[in-house]
Amino acid sequence: MIEQLALLGGKPAVSIPRPHEIWPPPASQVELEDIAEQRNRDISIKGKSGPIKDFEEAFKGFLEDKIKFTVSFNSGTSALLAAYFAVGIDAGDEIIGPCLTFHAALSPVYLLRAVPVLVDIDINNRCIDPTKIEERITSKTKAITVVHQWGHPAEMDAIMPIAQKYGLKVIEDCSHAHGSRYKGRLCGTFGDVAVFSLQANKALFAGEGGILVTNSSMYHDRATLLGHYRDRSKDEIVDPNLQKYWVTGFGLKLRMSPFNAIVAKHSLNHFPLVKLGRHTCLKYFIQRLKEVEFIEPPFIADNVDMGGWYGFKPLYKQERLGGISRNLLIAALKAEGMEVDAPSAPVLSTLPLYNDEYSPLFPLHRQSLSPQTQVNFPIGTQVENEALSLPTFYDWEVHKPIIDQYIDAFKKVAHFKDALLELADSRTL
Numbered sequence: 001m002i003e004q005l006a007l008l009g010g011k012p013a014v015s016i017p018r019p020h021e022i023w024p025p026p027a028s029q030v031e032l033e034d035i036a037e038q039r040n041r042d043i044s045i046k047g048k049s050g051p052i053k054d055f056e057e058a059f060k061g062f063l064e065d066k067i068k069f070t071v072s073f074n075s076g077t078s079a080l081l082a083a084y085f086a087v088g089i090d091a092g093d094e095i096i097g098p099c100l101t102f103h104a105a106l107s108p109v110y111l112l113r114a115v116p117v118l119v120d121i122d123i124n125n126r127c128i129d130p131t132k133i134e135e136r137i138t139s140k141t142k143a144i145t146v147v148h149q150w151g152h153p154a155e156m157d158a159i160m161p162i163a164q165k166y167g168l169k170v171i172e173d174c175s176h177a178h179g180s181r182y183k184g185r186l187c188g189t190f191g192d193v194a195v196f197s198l199q200a201n202k203a204l205f206a207g208e209g210g211i212l213v214t215n216s217s218m219y220h221d222r223a224t225l226l227g228h229y230r231d232r233s234k235d236e237i238v239d240p241n242l243q244k245y246w247v248t249g250f251g252l253k254l255r256m257s258p259f260n261a262i263v264a265k266h267s268l269n270h271f272p273l274v275k276l277g278r279h280t281c282l283k284y285f286i287q288r289l290k291e292v293e294f295i296e297p298p299f300i301a302d303n304v305d306m307g308g309w310y311g312f313k314p315l316y317k318q319e320r321l322g323g324i325s326r327n328l329l330i331a332a333l334k335a336e337g338m339e340v341d342a343p344s345a346p347v348l349s350t351l352p353l354y355n356d357e358y359s360p361l362f363p364l365h366r367q368s369l370s371p372q373t374q375v376n377f378p379i380g381t382q383v384e385n386e387a388l389s390l391p392t393f394y395d396w397e398v399h400k401p402i403i404d405q406y407i408d409a410f411k412k413v414a415h416f417k418d419a420l421l422e423l424a425d426s427r428t429l
């Protein structure tokens with residue numbers, strides 16, 4: 001006999017106590033000692049030296065030495081601002097990007113008085129849909145931002161020719177895609193500039209931090225000058241015409257702290273194990289989710305490698321569970337002891353920054369922002385409404401039993417669908 005739903009007073013299907021996803025994992029003793037030692041050696045690194053240099057050089061190795069320049073920043077958002085600035089994004093320019101992703105992939109362009117132009121996503125890989133890019137290109141379009149969403153690479157063989165045809169720059173936002181590959185080639189090695197967030201939730205993390213990578217010395221110089229005045233610019237700028245700005249840079253200080261660089265270097269060392277763990281756990285999870293009729297597991301194309309695999313967001317097919325709302329499903333699953341939620345990021349066109357008619361940043365300038373609200377994004381909206389956020393499991397020994405219990409919980413909810421529907425009627429959930 002199956003125990004009653006936990007939401008209705010039964011025993012929860014998941015007996016293993018939460019939290020189920022502990023991330024980032026605790027530091028090793030060596031990492032803690034490195035941090036302690038740095039405390040008394042140098043707590044502000046102005047040039048490219050010490051742990052900053054160590055991490056940046058190690059990151060080149062991580063990208064298999066396919067990249068000439070790596071520049072660290074205090075966040076992925078800062079690195080993205082530097083990337084847009086580096087490729088010359090200017091007032092009035094339009095930047096094509098996906099409608100459903102973390103906003104910081106595109107929001108920094110507003111500071112350059114440019115405008116994101118949103119494009120719907122692909123239902124499978126959740127990245128920008130290349131078949132919908134060309135219809136959004138105008139004479140003002142200057143760049144395409146590609147986000148390899150949740151670690152799944154975007155369809156680069158379709159995107160790069162469009163960029164070439166229209167002479168557009170390509171910015172790769174690899175914040176979810178450390179170590180991901182498209183047809184064997186590493187994400188971050190396709191575009192003019194790529195950025196990796198190293199924020200604490202990422203598979204490769206510094207705590208707070210980001211790294212910009214490029215093969216262009218001009219983009220390197222411009223990105224460096226935007227966020228690294230004095231020593232770093234003095235020593236690193238290649239172009240003699242830009243070198244003269246070393247004292248001031250271009251006005252900002254966006255450098256990473258040495259402590260974050262130490263954390264990042266250790267995270268890089270552990271990355272192969274994290275990747276292996278995530279692939280083992282999440283492929284198993286996908287396999288088992290096929291037993292749950294109302295869940296569409298995440299899609300993984302045959303020709304990609306998910307790398308660090310940032311997030312695990314299957315879709316809930318409400319019509320296959322009698323129309324029970326996602327909110328009620330989540331409540332029932334939480335009561336069963338699962339760690340589950342709706343992802344927090346909405347379609348970007350719904351956010352005030354994206355649908356204001358004029359820039360709130362430059363109110364006196366009155367530049368029209370061509371608000372994004374006139375365009376519909378059916379796939380982005382569908383994913384926003386259907387996605388479930390589940391833990392990105394990575395430790396086979398610890399997480400395999402949890403995955404099994406999650407499958408039990410899903411099945412239990414399906415078994416008691418009618419009871420849930422009754423509850424929905426009585427509570428208008």
Ligand SMILES: Cc1ncc(COP(=O)(O)O)c(C=O)c1O
Nearest residue numbers: 075076077102104105175197199
């Ligand atoms: C796709 C994407 N781009 C950019 C960022 C911003 O990175 P950060 O939080 O390091 O500023 C994030 C952060 O989650 C992200 O998911």
